[in-house]
Amino acid sequence: MKLVVVGKGGREHALAQKLKSSPLVTDLWVAPGNPGMQQAGFSCVNCESAEAIEKFCIDNGVSLVVVGPEALILSDLKLRLQKHGIACFAPSMEVAQLESSKLFCKGVLKDAGVRTAACQVSYSEDQALLAVGKHDFKSPLVVKADGLAQGKGVWVCNTWDMAEEAVRTLGRHFGFPLLLEECLIGKELSAFALCDGEDFVILGTACDYKRVSSDPFSANTGGMGAYSPCDFVNEADEAEIRSIFSKTLKTLRDKRLPYQGFLFAGLMKTNEGIYVLEYNVRMGDPETQALLPRLKTDLAGLIMKAVTHQLKNEVCELASESSVHVVATSEGYPGSPMKLGNPITAKVLSAPDRHLYFAGVSRINDQLVNVGGRVLGITALGSTREEAREKVYQEMQAVNFDGMYLRQDIGL
Ligand SMILES: Nc1ncnc2c1ncn2[C@@H]1O[C@H](COP(=O)(O)OP(=O)(O)O)[C@@H](O)[C@H]1O
Ligand SMILES: [Mg+2]
Incomplete structure (x- = not known):
């Protein structure tokens, strides 16, 4: 099988390395990759747009494309490849709203009966400020932009002043609606599933470090590190995580939005159980780099099964390390x-x-x-x-x- 991994970061380096080790893969390219990956022996091709990737795949007889970053998942890449019968392991643009609209995500979670923070939606600044005024701040208020905000769309606010500033700033930068959420207290973790539109396997859990230093108020980054597994996840939690994915994927199917691709759940383990903070429609960076080296099951095999809807009864084995x-x-x-x-x-x-x-x-x-x-x-x-x-x-x-x-x- 000839395969292309789309993306250029550490996540894609880890994906490419895992996939290259599969006996099913004869040729592997990374588009566009980076010169470090090249030095490590990967073939990198200078394609970044959906159009250029489509052309490369046709010219080189590629049969499977695995997409890393959300920007290309939200582009027309999958549609372009499907026209030529090339499998693209990524969710459709429509179901990718799970990440690109927090409001859409909340709706799915509510319909699925999955625990998530209580939330009010404000469609204007006045409406949001009114809601902030009514909050008692015995616990913080979380103000969130609806759309993609590159890690800058969420403010956890301890005071009225801060929440009002959050409403004005987020409204100005990202527009409305805004979501005003109750603040959950607990331990955060990420869980990953690999989905075929019908069935899924759980890949595992990881915890990441978003702040630039150990100071919890220091600047937010793309991620400074991660570890896997999350040791505070017990067997009961694992069952709950499985049920969260299962209910969410069923609800999406019922809405005629079958989900195929990696699914990343941002979770909070609280005293009342596990809550979903958000979904991302891709693997995490740097969680992927922590998780994939533990994966013992052939990833290319799992993805092939996913794009042909054959994940039922599959399991995924992780090293205990x-x-x-x-x-x-x-x-x-x-x-x-x-x-x-x-x-x-x-x-x-x-x-x-x-x-x-x-x-x-x-x-x-x-x-x-x-x-x-x-x-x-x-x-x-x-x-x-x-x-x-x-x-x-x-x-x-x-x-x-x-x-x-x-x-x-x-x-x-
Ligand atoms: N309801 C909440 N309660 C407590 N913390 C939250 C809540 N929602 C978000 N957060 C914190 O804000 C971070 C970013 O929120 P998230 O919904 O993951 O948005 P994004 O990743 O798109 O910026 C989370 O990782 C978490 O630390
Ligand atoms: Mg997040």
């Missing part, structure tokens, strides 16, 4: 300016318990340099999370570029 993934970022990230263009020293890791994944890198005169906020990441596996942590930080000592920054507390 723990993994820790740490991201190295450029100086200045997530602000600007960032210190970019510095030569990177990093050795390619190929041991089964250590993986290096490239993200924001470019090549100048045969030398890799940093060109993005999140530059690369390393995953290590160990019989305990502590052992994985020790290995990952040890491997990070061999990585260097001017201004390199990483959190020291991932997996603690």
Whole structure:
């Protein structure tokens, strides 16, 4: 089978590496990938638009495309490929609203009878300010934009002043409606499923670190690290997570929106049980880099079964080991300016318990340099999370570029 992985970050590096190890895959390209992946032996093709990817796939007899980032899931790529009989493992544009509209997502969760934070919808600034005025702030109020906001659309507000500012700022930047949610207290985790439109398998759980430092009020990032599995998830929780996916997917099917693709549930484990904060219609970055090295079942095989609706009775086996993934970022990230263009020293890791994944890198005169906020990441596996942590930080000592920054507390 000839396969294309779409995307250029650490998530796609991890996906490509896992898929390449499958006996089912004869040829694999990453579109567009990055020069770090190229250095690690992947064939990268310079295609970023849906049109260019479509053309490449036709010209090269590609039969399966696996899409990483939401931007291309929300484009017409799947429709274009389907016209040529090329399987595209991604949800349809229509059902992808699960991520691109938090209001749509709330509606599905409500119909599915899945626990989620109580929420009011405001269609104008006046309506939102009125609702804020009525909140007693014995607990915080969460103000959310409806659409995609690149991690900048959610404010957890402790005071009236802050909530009013959130309404004005989010309204100005992202428009209305806004969602005003009760604040849930608990432990956050991400759970991933692989879905065929009818059935699904659970891939596993991971916890990520969104803040740039251990200070919970420090800047929000794309993700500074992750670990897998989430050790606070017990068997009862696992059953509940399965039921959450099952009810959600059934509700979507009933709405004639069958879901095929990776499905990412952002969850909060509270004293009352597990709540869904949101769904994303793709794998997480960096959760993928922590989760996939633990996957023992052939991922390409699972995806082939998913695109042919044959996931029923399939299971997915994960190594019992723990993994820790740490991201190295450029100086200045997530602000600007960032210190970019510095030569990177990093050795390619190929041991089964250590993986290096490239993200924001470019090549100048045969030398890799940093060109993005999140530059690369390393995953290590160990019989305990502590052992994985020790290995990952040890491997990070061999990585260097001017201004390199990483959190020291991932997996603690
Ligand atoms: N109802 C809620 N209660 C408590 N925290 C929340 C709630 N909703 C969101 N959050 C916090 O805000 C973060 C971002 O919210 P989320 O719904 O995942 O939006 P997005 O990922 O699109 O920015 C969550 O990871 C969580 O930490
Ligand atoms: Mg989120």
